[in-house]
Amino acid sequence: MIKIVVAGFKGRMGATATKMVIEHERFELVGVLDPHAQEKNLSEISDYQELNVPVFKEKETLVKSVVADAWIDFTIPKVAYENTYFALENKIAPVVGTTGFTEEQVASLIKLSKAQKTGGLIAPNFAIGAVLMMEFATKAVQYFPDVEIIELHHDNKLDAPSGTAVKTAEMMEEVRAKKAQGNPDEKETIKGARGADYEGMRIHSVRLPGLIAHQQVQFGGTGEGLTIRHDSYDRASFMSGVALGCEKVVELKELVYGLENLL
Numbered sequence: 487m488i489k490i491v492v493a494g495f496k497g498r499m500g501a502t503a504t505k506m507v508i509e510h511e512r513f514e515l516v517g518v519l520d521p522h523a524q525e526k527n528l529s530e531i532s533d534y535q536e537l538n539v540p541v542f543k544e545k546e547t548l549v550k551s552v553v554a555d556a557w558i559d560f561t562i563p564k565v566a567y568e569n570t571y572f573a574l575e576n577k578i579a580p581v582v583g584t585t586g587f588t589e590e591q592v593a594s595l596i597k598l599s600k601a602q603k604t605g606g607l608i609a610p611n612f613a614i615g616a617v618l619m620m621e622f623a624t625k626a627v628q629y630f631p632d633v634e635i636i637e638l639h640h641d642n643k644l645d646a647p648s649g650t651a652v653k654t655a656e657m658m659e660e661v662r663a664k665k666a667q668g669n670p671d672e673k674e675t676i677k678g679a680r681g682a683d684y685e686g687m688r689i690h691s692v693r694l695p696g697l698i699a700h701q702q703v704q705f706g707g708t709g710e711g712l713t714i715r716h717d718s719y720d721r722a723s724f725m726s727g728v729a730l731g732c733e734k735v736v737e738l739k740e741l742v743y744g745l746e747n748l749l
């Protein structure tokens with residue numbers, strides 16, 4: 487059995503991941519963490535009455551009380567780095583969906599994981615279709631360097647652009663012929679109209695109630711266009727990737743960035 491803790495279990499994704507861990511035959515939920523929790527044990531929550539899983543408000547208390555192999559993190563960008571660092575320091579393999587990491591933070595966490603000989607995964611998107619979207623976009627941009635990313639999410643999301651959009655841009659940048667896009671003399675008559683600029687590629691973030699998670703990567707060429715789009719209609723779309731991550735990280739000796747590294 488793989489012993490798992492879930493950080494952020496009171497949230498949209500944390501609650502979904504907690505349910506997945508409970509139902510998975512190879513996983514054992516040994517603790518949950520959330521500063522907004524009022525409970526002392528999951529059994530106090532009607533959906534989990536038959537369980538005996540301790541609830542923690544502080545990570546330091548959690549690691550003194552339970553032994554875990556993997557740490558699922560769906561928290562907030564503000565604490566993602568410190569939580570991941572803390573898990574690695576305690577040789578608990580992080581499986582991190584929380585977004586908002588800088589490139590420098592990812593590099594620092596990979597370095598720590600190697601020193602700790604502890605596996606881990608940071609995946610801006612756990613949906614298999616989203617990973618394919620990013621890989622297809624990386625292929626397409628070699629032929630169509632003019633590209634704009636439009637990511638669309640629910641209006642409770644804290645960060646913009648999305649981690650998926652940033653990862654997509656990072657992957658395309660590695661193979662894209664460097665160029666600026668649009669008219670060099672263009673002027674924004676309303677600030678922000680052209681979106682975020684990532685190495686000449688533009689990223690636009692839509693936030694609306696009713697949405698879950700959606701992204702389209704739109705390419706333009708001579709007399710033609712190409713659009714690659716992924717839609718998550720339910721947070722269940724992320725769970726097979728989270729489960730795969732938990733099964734794989736316990737076999738790794740360093741942290742990897744992107745679910746594509748485990749497919």
Ligand SMILES: NC(=O)C1=CN([C@@H]2O[C@H](COP(=O)(O)OP(=O)(O)OC[C@H]3O[C@@H](n4cnc5c(N)ncnc54)[C@H](O)[C@@H]3O)[C@@H](O)[C@H]2O)C=CC1
Pocket residue numbers: 493494495496497498499500519520521522560561562563565582583584585586609610611612613649724
């Ligand atoms: N990689 C992926 O496939 C996906 C990633 N995400 C990312 O996951 C993160 C969470 O998204 P949601 O669940 O929608 O947010 P949410 O706001 O519903 O949940 C976040 C939870 O984290 C808790 N929290 C805050 N600080 C904490 C701490 N120090 N330790 C433990 N828990 C803490 C909050 O109390 C809250 O319950 C976001 O960064 C989002 O971008 C979301 C969906 C898929």
Ligand SMILES: O=C(O)C1=N[C@H](C(=O)O)C[C@H](O)C1
Pocket residue numbers: 585610611612639640643647648649650651698699700
């Ligand atoms: O906040 C979300 O919901 C999501 N966040 C991730 C991101 O920032 O890319 C993944 C997915 O898009 C859902």
